[in-house]
Amino acid sequence: MNSSSSISRLENESKTPNTAMVEREVGNEGLRKQILRKGTSWQTPSPGDEVEVHFSGHIEGGELLDSSRDKGVPFTFKLGQCEVIKGWDEGVATMKKGERAIFKIPPNLAYGETGSPPLIAPNSTLIFDIELLSWRTVRDITGDGGILKKILKEGEGWATPRETDEVSVKYEAWSNNGTLVYKTNGILHFHVSDDHQCPAVSKAVKTMRKGEKAELAVKFSYGFNPNKNRVVDLKGGVLTDSNLKILLELVSWKSIIDVTGDNKVLKKITKAGEGVDRPNEGSLVKVIYTGKLEDGTIFERKGSYEEPFEFITLEEQINEGLDRAIMTMKKGEEALVTVNEKNTCDNEQKDPKNSLLHYEVKLIDFTKEKPFWKMDTNEKIEACERKKHDGNLLFKAGKFWRASKKYEKACDLL
DSSP states (O other): OOHHHHHHHHHHHHTOTTTOOOOEEETTTTEEEEEEEOOSSSOOOOTTOEEEEEEEEEETTSOEEEEHHHHTOOEEEETTTTSSOHHHHHHHTTOOTTOEEEEEEOGGGTTTTTOBTTTBOTTOOEEEEEEEEEEEOEEESSSSSSEEEEEEEOOBSSOOOOTTOEEEEEEEEEETTSOEEEEOSSOEEEETTSOOSOHHHHHHHTTOOBTOEEEEEEOGGGSOOTTSSOOBOTTSSBOOSOOEEEEEEEEEEEOEEESSSSSSEEEEEEEOOBSSOOOOTTOEEEEEEEEEOTTSOEEEEEOOSSSOEEEETTSSSSOHHHHHHHTTOOBTOEEEEEEEOTTOTTOOOOOGGGOEEEEEEEEEEEEOOOOGGGSOHHHHHHHHHHHHHHHHHHHHTTOHHHHHHHHHHHHHHO
């Protein structure tokens, strides 16, 4: 196709009555934009994103410069990384997926006073017809260029793993020369806070959603930790310091909650509960749970679906750590609760090998204690005296946290 016919086609497209819109200025440096076709979403790409476009362009009143449409191959570049002229970076950043627009780019946003001989003369204004096909989000996770993440497949929902959560991932690592150096054997499980053998993976999963797939460009300082299980590549050699490309998939994760704030009682949710309400102090709860030692020995089993175990929260009817964990659960929730008995005040586990207790718990139902605003005066006074008495007994027994909760409740009633 000759240059004159290409320019004529471009000018005709920009004048098509059913698509053309009013030209407007973008920014304050003279860039002009006329939308030919509106996009299909509200989102626009951000600096660092890898965008894919079709384009054709010419010098205002002059020669055709280039056309990806004529070549049949889209053009890809990273937005805001000086890989294209400034007018492109500023213009494409305003576009939505599927949008097509004409950009009139002044010399100061193109090749300026020097031009780009022999095609582009000094102080040339350029006209580009650009269609934004798609983009992939690229993020600098560490802020120093050490881990760049490009999303290949969007994940589900909005939530991302927290520091204490247990994640399930699949990934493979490639060296700069394209050699596969490491691949997980199926699904790998680890806690985000653990010193994982590849720091880049630990940092990246905290930015990902369930089911998301991403490509990581990793500098060697964030690559495999040589002091962590000595990673060996697929050819049998120890992996040396090298920049890597990692293909990472966050299969799923399980939320782990530090119930007491000191890592002595941890709760991992295995099945989400209903609603937002949770038991409070004095609630009547119905549960099913099984307690196991580190070696898997069952030391306690309570309740069944036919006859759940009932107890009043914070009345010393069950293990304190388990009691406090159940108070963070929702109706129908199932969880694994780990209680470190080694340093607790009411530790009855004499054998240090069995200092960790593991409970499989399901909260069937609960009924909260009658709220104080529904009590009459006599009920409030009786409840206050009862809470104070219980608090005194707990204080004398050295169970200060439980005692403080009783005193707080008494004060609320007053």
